[in-house]
Amino acid sequence: METAKLRRLLYEAAWSYRTPAKVGAWLIYYRPDSVTQYSKDIAWKAQQRLCSRYRSLTAKGKKSQVAITAVARELTGFMWDIALAAQSSFSQQKQN
Known part of the structure; x- marks a missing residue:
């Protein structure tokens, strides 16, 4: 996938x-059982933090586009953490 397309998807997610x-x-109706509790906890922590981050930046007078860019950057960190957790759990399952 192109970098521009990935960037666009990231900004759309940040919105x-x-x-x-x-x-x-x-999410309540289609609760995925294949997702680990650790990943769910990271996702909930990310949702709370990123929502409050957006609100605090806009409350300080930042433009919404600037706030979304900051949220998108922070979102990549949470995505990276979930990817590492999934990779380690997959490798543990493969060894067993």
């Missing part, structure tokens, strides 16, 4: 953090 953190009805 969802403008609203308060919550567990949506879709």
